[in-house]
Amino acid sequence: MDRHDRVAVAAERGALVDAVLERFFSLSKKRATPLGAPYEHLWGLLERNTQGGKRFRPRxxxxxxxxxxxxxxxxxxxxxxxxxxxxxxxxxxxxxxxRDFVRRGIPNISGAYRDHAVDRGASVEIAEHRGVSAAVIAGDLALFNSYRLIDKSGVTGEMRDRLLDILDEAMFASAAGELIDVDLSMASTTPLVDDILTMERLKTAVYSFETPLQAGAVLAGAGEETVATLGEFGREIGIAYQIVDDVLGVFGEEESTGKTTIGDLREGKRTVMIAFACSTPEWVRLRELIGDPDLTHEQAIETRLLLIQSGAKAFAEDLARGYAQRALARLAEPHIPASLREELHPVAETVLNRVR
Amino acid sequence: MDRHDRVAVAAERGALVDAVLERFFSLSKKRATPLGAPYEHLWGLLERNTQGGKRFRPRxxxxxxxxxxxxxxxxxxxxxxxxxxxxxxxxxxxxxxxRDFVRRGIPNISGAYRDHAVDRGASVEIAEHRGVSAAVIAGDLALFNSYRLIDKSGVTGEMRDRLLDILDEAMFASAAGELIDVDLSMASTTPLVDDILTMERLKTAVYSFETPLQAGAVLAGAGEETVATLGEFGREIGIAYQIVDDVLGVFGEEESTGKTTIGDLREGKRTVMIAFACSTPEWVRLRELIGDPDLTHEQAIETRLLLIQSGAKAFAEDLARGYAQRALARLAEPHIPASLREELHPVAETVLNRVR
Incomplete structure (x- = not known):
């Protein structure tokens, strides 16, 4: 399959997922109507929040x-x-x-509610509170129904139970990762590289790579060995992806990543680069810059330079390459059919290309 | 069954529910251990939050x-x-x-985390943020696993699907009710009695009375007619219960309700009494008192007196009695077996006794 075919296949698959979500939200909105216009509106906002993404996990x-x-x-x-x-x-x-009100430059659920309430004359404090409240409720609905969609998939019996176990594993790990992230962001000491890797694996890689791949394999009726290998591939490539994502969050081009490259620095986001840099001489200056909410663009350039000079950027890139290569090695195992290798090779290649 | 027997049966049933939850939390904590001590601790706090309750919904x-x-x-x-x-x-x-940190006089999950963080030297702002973050995660885990426990109950096939539909209905209604509550609490105008009743039914009565009763009936293999009647009984008695609960929140004795009788007044909680009172002459003074976070105990007594004089208390009690009596009428329908009537009559009686 060449690149052109892959794009076509991805679009076709994405459309199938879109159709499932469209049906689900259409039903939910209809069901919400008798419970009040604001509830129907909340469902509409939640739907909007599922759109425009890369449909990465379904892929x-x-x-x-x-x-x-x-x-x-x-x-x-x-x-x-x-x-x-x-x-x-x-x-x-x-x-x-x-307490973010914007995601990728667009108001998120809290932000949409806040802005609406401010427009109607509410104080910012009350408007923000309303926004956060609506987002708590909307997230609950999405979470509950993620489980529900598996139950509604038409899959039954033992296969359904296994898929539910896998989704449960995804949720269980993500909650642990989120908690570690909260703890790391409030810790007064700098984190270790391993702490960052554990957090990123649990918070994101498990539910984005490991478990979706395993779910697809279970649905295809694959044997335990294949399911396990896919989990390992997902773990390695998922960690690589997160490391690269953090590097691009500071060094990437905003147009291609959709993120500003100053936000993570201002926020003081804990990354592998930071964990590495804090044992280098450059840290004396870096610690003054990273996490400064008023960091200027000039200072951001200085920070990037120091992250390069300290070796932190190269360290993170090497680390990511190592994970991605181990992921590729998994795909080379003899029980992995060529068709599966063909599907997943581009995933690993994409990650590797981002650090090339 | 006399009162003594009923207490014994309730204790026995409560013990069975406790055992299910104990097993669930014991497994979850064991599973959390390798993901870090803080995660295991969070599971322990969540467990503690399920203990000490009246096990009302399981009953x-x-x-x-x-x-x-x-x-x-x-x-x-x-x-x-x-x-x-x-x-x-x-x-x-x-x-x-x-943004509550205490429930029934004891620190809730946010409160426990906040207090712990403050003890370790964090600022109140950071400590509160950590507390709320942990509570978001803990609530997600509880929500996800409420669904999961039905899947793990051993019930299969169509009956499992129907139970999941009922739980889904409970969640769907509660989210709508919570949203209405948020909107009501921020509205500048006083609410209508019907708005309060709709909110209380959706937010609490559906998941506390209507759907648990229906789930029990479905599990017993009851026919559609019985399931529907139980839902109606639950709806009526659930609304009655909420109205009475609001009256007791202002007029009850703290020892028996476990709640202060000043908190709801200070918070300005929207209730049927308030909705009624705002169309009476007493409202001129009441509006100055209700919702004042610094309301004194003397002013609370004045508020209670005005709620009586305006007829708001009697209105709410009459309303509750009407709902409770309609609930009892449902139980008298011919397709309701005597054994079920015997089980549920005390539930309605308890509500009625609270307004006698």
């Missing part, structure tokens, strides 16, 4: 499923949509925790 | 189940525990929304 489910010979793409789309709703729930509540 | 499940001839009390205890976890999730997130 992992479907790649594993198709690569292992699965041919009921509608069922795979249901399972994928379930992970997408879990993702929505986690980011909506992550924004509640961080 | 509804089990009353309906036993009254309809069900004899697998362990399965009923699982379904009951599921509603108990849903209850925990909803109150934990309700406290996040209200």
């Amino acid at each position: 992992m489910v479907m790649a594993a499923y198709a690569g292992l010979g699965g041919d009921d793409m509608d069922a795979a789309a249901y399972i994928g949509a379930s992970f997408e709703l879990l993702h929505t729930a986690l980011i909506v509540h992550d924004d509640v925790i961080d | 509804m499940v089990m009353a309906a189940y036993a009254g309809l001839g069900g004899d697998d009390m362990d399965a009923a205890a699982y379904i009951g525990a599921s509603f108990e976890l849903l209850h925990t999730a909803l109150i934990v997130h309700d406290d996040v929304i209200d």
Whole structure:
């Protein structure tokens, strides 16, 4: 399959997931109507929050499923949509925790409510409170229904139970990762590289890579060995992805990543680069810069330079490459069919290309 | 069954629910251990938050189940525990929304974390943020696992699907009710009696009475007509219960209700009494008192007197009696077996006794 074909296949699969989510939200909004216009509106906002994404987790489910010979793409789309709703729930509540009102430059649920309340004359404090409250509720609905979509997928019996176990594992790990993240962000000491890696794996990689891949494999009826290998591939590539994401959060181009490259620095986001840098001489100056909410663009350039000079950027990139290469090695194992390798190789390549 | 027997039966059923929750939390804590001591600690705090309650929702499940001839009390205890976890999730997130750190005089999850962080030298602002963050995560875990407990109950096939539909209905209604509550508490105008009743039904009565009773009936294999009647009984008695609860929140004795009788007044809690009072001459003075966070005990007495003089208290009590009597009428319907009537009559009587 060449690049052109891959893009077409991805679009086709994405459309199937979109259709599942569209049906789900259409039903939910209809059901919400008699309970009041604000409730219907909340469902609409939640729906909007699931749109425009890369459908990354569903793509992992479907790649594993198709690569292992699965041919009921509608069922795979249901399972994928379930992970997408879990993702929505986690980011909506992550924004509640961080008291963020904007995500990727667009008002999130809290932000939309806040802005609406301010327009109607509420004070900022009351408007923000209303926004956060609505986001707590919306995240709960997304979380509950991520489980529900698996139950509604048409999959039954032992396979359903296994898929639910996998989704449970995703949720269990993410909650642990979120808690570690909260603790790290409030700790007065700088974190260790291993703490960052554990946090990023639990908070994001498990539910974004490991478990969606495993769910796709289970749905395709794969054996334990294959499911386990896919989990390991997902773990390695998921960690690599997070490390690269952090590097691009500081050094990437805003246009391609959709993120500002100053936000993470101002916020003092704990990353592998920071954990490495704090044992280098450059830390004396870096500690004054990182986490300064008023960091200027000039100071941001100085920070980036110091992260390069300290070796922190190269360290993170090497680390990511190591993880990505170990991921590729998993795919080379003899029990992985060529069709699956063909599906997943590009995933690992994409990560590697980002640090090339 | 006399009163003494009923107490013994309630204790026995409560013990079965406790055992389900104990097993669930014991497994979860063991599973959390490798993910870090703070995560295990969070699970322990969540467990503590499910303890000491009246196991009200499980009792509804089990009353309906036993009254309809069900004899697998362990399965009923699982379904009951599921509603108990849903209850925990909803109150934990309700406290996040209200930024409450105490519930019934004891620090809740946010409060426990805040106090712990303050003890270790964190600022109050940071400590509160950490507390609220932990509560968001803990509520998510409780919510997700309320669904999960039904899946783990041993009930399969169509019956499992129907129980999941009922739990979904409970969650769907509660979220709508919570949103209406947030909107009402921020509205500048006084609410209508009907708005309060709708909010209280959706936010609390559906998941505390209507759906647990229906779940017990479904588990007992009851027919549609009985399930529907139980839902109506639950709706009527649930609304009656909420109205009485609001009256007792202002006029009750703290020892028997476990709540202060000044908190609701200081907070300006929207109740049927308030909605009624605002169309009476006493409102001119009442509006100055209600919602004043610094309300003195003397002013609280004045407020209570005005609520009596305006007729608001009597209005609410009459309203509650009407709902409770309609609930009792449902039980008198011919397709309700005597054994079920015997189980549920005391529930309605208890509500009626509280306004006698």
